[in-house]
Amino acid sequence: MRTLLFLHTTDFDAKEGFELTLEMKLVICSAFVQITFGLRQDVLNIFNEVFVTPTSYSYAGRAIFYDGDVNPFTQRVNLSWPAVEKGFIITDDGLNIAIHEFGHCLIIENAKRNYLARTFNETDLNTWKALAIKKIPAVKAGEYQIFREYGGTNLMELFSITIETFFEQPHEFYSYSPTFYRMTAKVLQQDPRNSKNPKELRNG
Structure with a gap:
């Protein structure tokens, strides 16, 4: 539907x-x-x-x-x-160009929406951004190997590359950075590690 x-x-x-x-x-x-x-x-x-x-x-x-x-x-x-x-x-x-580009669309449209109609919970997204900003230098330097280096360009690119990895390599992502994974799951309100019910967020 x-x-x-x-x-x-x-x-x-x-x-x-x-x-x-x-x-x-x-x-x-x-x-x-x-x-x-x-x-x-x-x-x-x-x-x-x-x-x-x-x-x-x-x-x-x-x-x-x-x-x-x-x-x-x-x-x-x-x-x-x-x-x-x-x-x-x-x-x-961890490569899906359609997911990547639609990720950009969602971030841009979310910023332009009325506060009450935004796609993402603002508190969750801001928490995600705070974690992501700290990771950008390491991603850019190739030290954060779960994400490709292009993710270190800016927050917009890191968001899209993060969600590519989130859907294609969820278990590896979680193992590499549990806190960042859980925050990404909270922003998207789903956890692809739960194949039976992705909307059920897991704590561990």
């Missing part, structure tokens, strides 16, 4: 000549539903357009190629299908 709701409230488009199938759309939708399973937000209000490309892409004047990004000017989520597909085929490497 949540997947279909997201599908019908999101405008999907693709690069000319690339066939974006219903199955592909549902896979992309599932990433958003996975993140928000324990939250009150079922759809995106600002970034409700998803553009899919058949390969990595670049912007005019830039030499960098992207597998995904959230563009605040066009209010669009851009995704490379091969990267999305790989993220769901390999489920235990």
Whole structure:
């Protein structure tokens, strides 16, 4: 139901000549539903357009190629299908571009919402930020090995990389940093270590 709701409230488009199938759309939708399973937000209000490309892409004047990004000017989520597909085929490497980019969307939209309508509990999110800020230098230096170094760029990137790891390597994440894991679970209101009932948060 949540997947279909997201599908019908999101405008999907693709690069000319690339066939974006219903199955592909549902896979992309599932990433958003996975993140928000324990939250009150079922759809995106600002970034409700998803553009899919058949390969990595670049912007005019830039030499960098992207597998995904959230563009605040066009209010669009851009995704490379091969990267999305790989993220769901390999489920235990802490890499999922769709989860990563939707994580950005949620943080941005949360900040723009009325206080009473925010996606995340403000106290929990601020506690998460306080823990994350202390970890950024070590992540950037490659010393915090559960997260890739790009997570040390800023809090926004660390949040998205954290939730990628949270869903794909929950037991490893918990073993590496129990306190940070539990706080991430509290922010997202779910614990993927509980396969039978992810909404039931575990203390240990």
